[in-house]
Amino acid sequence: MKTKLFFVFAAFCCAFLAYGTYQALVVAPTEETMGDVQRIFYVHVPAATVGFTLFFVNFIASLAYLWKRSPKADALAAASAEVGVVFCSVVLITGPIWARYAWGVWWSPWDMRLNTTLMLWLLYVSYLILRKSSTGSSTSVLASALAVFAFLDVPIVYMANRWFRTHHPAPMIGTPNLDHRMQNILFINMLAFLVFGSLIAWFRYELERTTQKINAAHVRRAATGGAAMLALPAMFLATPNHVNPTAYLWGGYLAAWGIYVGYLLFLMSKLAKLKKETAEL
Amino acid sequence: MNASITRLSWINVAKDLRLEWRSRDVFNSMMFFALVVVVVFSFAFERDDSRPVMGGLIWVAFLFSTTMALNQSWARELRNGVLDAYRVSPAPAEALFLGKVLGNFILILLLECLMAPLFVIFYNLSSVGPLWQLGVIALLGTWALVVNGTFFAAMSIRTRNRELMLPLLLLPISIPAVLTMVTATTQVLTGEGAPAVQMKFLAGYCVVFTTACFLLFETVLNAE
Numbered sequence: 001m002k003t004k005l006f007f008v009f010a011a012f013c014c015a016f017l018a019y020g021t022y023q024a025l026v027v028a029p030t031e032e033t034m035g036d037v038q039r040i041f042y043v044h045v046p047a048a049t050v051g052f053t054l055f056f057v058n059f060i061a062s063l064a065y066l067w068k069r070s071p072k073a074d075a076l077a078a079a080s081a082e083v084g085v086v087f088c089s090v091v092l093i094t095g096p097i098w099a100r101y102a103w104g105v106w107w108s109p110w111d112m113r114l115n116t117t118l119m120l121w122l123l124y125v126s127y128l129i130l131r132k133s134s135t136g137s138s139t140s141v142l143a144s145a146l147a148v149f150a151f152l153d154v155p156i157v158y159m160a161n162r163w164f165r166t167h168h169p170a171p172m173i174g175t176p177n178l179d180h181r182m183q184n185i186l187f188i189n190m191l192a193f194l195v196f197g198s199l200i201a202w203f204r205y206e207l208e209r210t211t212q213k214i215n216a217a218h219v220r221r222a223a224t225g226g227a228a229m230l231a232l233p234a235m236f237l238a239t240p241n242h243v244n245p246t247a248y249l250w251g252g253y254l255a256a257w258g259i260y261v262g263y264l265l266f267l268m269s270k271l272a273k274l275k276k277e278t279a280e281l
Numbered sequence: 282m283n284a285s286i287t288r289l290s291w292i293n294v295a296k297d298l299r300l301e302w303r304s305r306d307v308f309n310s311m312m313f314f315a316l317v318v319v320v321v322f323s324f325a326f327e328r329d330d331s332r333p334v335m336g337g338l339i340w341v342a343f344l345f346s347t348t349m350a351l352n353q354s355w356a357r358e359l360r361n362g363v364l365d366a367y368r369v370s371p372a373p374a375e376a377l378f379l380g381k382v383l384g385n386f387i388l389i390l391l392l393e394c395l396m397a398p399l400f401v402i403f404y405n406l407s408s409v410g411p412l413w414q415l416g417v418i419a420l421l422g423t424w425a426l427v428v429n430g431t432f433f434a435a436m437s438i439r440t441r442n443r444e445l446m447l448p449l450l451l452l453p454i455s456i457p458a459v460l461t462m463v464t465a466t467t468q469v470l471t472g473e474g475a476p477a478v479q480m481k482f483l484a485g486y487c488v489v490f491t492t493a494c495f496l497l498f499e500t501v502l503n504a505e
Contacts (some may be wrong), residue, residue, distance in 0.1 A: 066497075066500060115456070115460065116457070119453060119456045119457065122452075122453040122456070123453040123454065125453075126449050126450050126453050129446075129449055130436075130440065130446070130449075130450060133440045133441050133442050133446060134439060134440040134441065135440070135441055138439050138504040141500060141501070141504035142436050142439060142440070142501060142504055145436065145497045145500055145501050145504075146436065146450065148493060148497060149429075149454055149490070149493055149497075150453075150454070152489055152490065152493060153454070153457060
C-alpha cells in the first residue's frame, strides 16, 4: 500500500517537475538585462524555499523528539536535515553561477545574505557530522539539542538582508517589480520542488526508519557513503562579458540536477545496502 | 541542603579556578598557543597599516585559544567522573553550567588582557575610535564564545572523536557572532563608523544563545 502510494506520488512529482521546468525554460519571458541566465531563478529560489522549509521541519521534529522521545520524530529530523542540506547545496551552487554573470563575481565575501546561507549549510553539515560520530542512543538527544541551536540562526538569515548591506536582491514576490507571468511560473516551480523535496524526504525517512529497526534488531552501524561530487564546466576561466548567458543557465540547471540525481543515486545505494542487511537478519 | 543556584555556581567557579591556579596546565598552553599565533601572524602580514585586518587576527587568535581551553575544562571532569557524580546529585545542572561558563569567562578575559599588549607591541597598533567600545565588544564577544563553547564542549565530549568535534560544532554556530565582532573591532580600530548596530546584535545574540544553553544543558548532560 505504502509502496504503491509512493510510486504514484513519484510519478506525479516527475510530471509536475517536467511541467515546471518546461514553463521556466520555454514559456517564461526572457529578462531584459540579464537574458537567459535569469531563468536560474526558477531553480534557485524554489531550492531555497524547500531547503529552509526542511530545516524548519527538522527544528519541529527535534523539539518533538526532546519532548516525546519518539524514534519517528528522530528519523524525521535526520531525514529533513540531510535532504535540506542537499537543497541548500543547490542554492549555493546555482547562486554563484548566476552571480558570476549578473555581478561579475562568483561570491561576494562581505555579503551577509550569502554568508548566512553558507553558514546555515555549514550548521546542518555539522549536525550531520554529529549524528555520524556520536554513539548509541545519545545521538538523537545531542542532535536534537544542536538542531534547536542551529535553527536559532535561521531568523538571523532572514533579517540579515535588512540589517546589513547586501548585493542580493530583496524578496520580490508580491511586489510590482516582478512580472506576474514570472511570478506564476515561480510559484509553479516552488510547488513542484516542494513536492519533489517532500518525496525525497519521505524516501529518506523510510530509510532512516528501516535503519532504526535494523539497529534495534542487532546493534550495528549503518554504512556510510560519500557525498555526490560534481565538476563544473570550464566557464570558471571565461570572462562574463564574452559569454552567452545561456551557457550559465545550462551550467546552473546541470549543477542543480546533478546534485539531485547524485543524491537520489546515493539514497538508492543506501536502500540496496539496507535491503541486503534486512535479508541477512 | 538548600543551597541556591548562585552559591552552587560559585562553589564550581572557585573549584575550577583553584584547580587551574594549582596546575596551570590549561592556562599555560593556551597562553603559549595565542603567543605563537600572534608571532606567526606578525611574520605573515605587512605591518604598514595593519588596522583593517587586525580585527580578524585578534579574534581568530582568541577563538582558537578558547577552543583549546574549553575542551580541557570538561575533559578533566570526565576523567574524574565528576559528570556522573553530578547526574546523581540533587544539585541543578544549570549551576554546574553557570559555574563552568563563569570560570572559563574569567580565564579567557585574563588571557585577552595579557594578549592585548602583545598585539600593540607586535603591530604598533593604536585605536582611532574610542577605546571603551573595544572593551564592550570584547566582553560581549567573549561571553558569546564562552557560553556556546562551554555548551558544545559538553556536547562534544559525549561523541567518539571528542576534541575534534568541538570546533566543528562551535565554529558554524559562532559565525554570526564572530563576523559581528570582527567588523565592530575593525570599525573601532580604523575609526570608520560607529559599531552601535553590531553591539546591539551581539547583545541580542548573547541573550538568545545563553537562554538556549540554559534550557538545554540538563538534556545534554543526561543524554545516554
